[in-house]
Amino acid sequence: MPARTTAIPQLNSAQRLRALYETLAAAYGPQHWWPSQSPLETIVGACLTQGTAWTAVERSLSNLRQRNLLRFDALRALPIAELRSLIRPSGFMQRKAATLHALLDLIHHEYGGSIERFARVPLPTARAQLLAISGIGPETADAILLYALNQPAMVVDEYLRRVALRHGLAPAHAGYATLQQLALSAFADEQNPAALADHCNEFHALIVQIGKDHCRRTPDCAHCPLRADLDTHLHGRPVSC
DNA sequence: CGCCAGGCCGTGT
């Protein structure tokens, strides 16, 4: 029994998250998220992707793009019924159309339709305004803050929850805020907000990538890039990912 | 056919 001859330092959860991040980054490389042409498109995509496969979202975005409607004023002027029909492919169209419209109204009334200006608002303020809109919950709010407004908001999703649980990094009952703090703790040494935002950006994108590849409800851990480094970096004992 | 996808809300315990 092998008894490791060299002692492997016991890492705390923040260090383990950081190791997990580095492992994913090495395995997958830069993700270049969010896949969109503009902040407005990012916002629309963030709303449309709720509970929906991204391929379906692309069809909706394509509908809008073909009609040259991925512009703020044009999109806001679009009658709600037409918006519904154009975003139909991504599902939940009633709610999503209403949510999108409410969001465009917020940006119009509070920031003169300038996403730029919205992006300069302090993160907690912008987050509260987003969460006040029916249909925008914590994950969508943080996705908009991070990928459209370049704010250092860590996005927590089901994949991160699964990874954290399976690696013993969070209790089973951990809620959104707990998981967000946990993920952020990996970058506690980063004081620069812009640099922190870059880490948040990459981290969430990597989690989604590995999630799609291996962490579905029926996990495929056989070729998971986290598997090779589990023993050495994460906890020193075999754990499924 | 059944399950799932880059969630959120309202309701019932």
Place this chain on the structure above:
DNA sequence: ACACGGCATGGC
């Protein structure tokens, strides 16, 4: 505070 069903559509 948490669990659960509904919301809609399309890919596999």
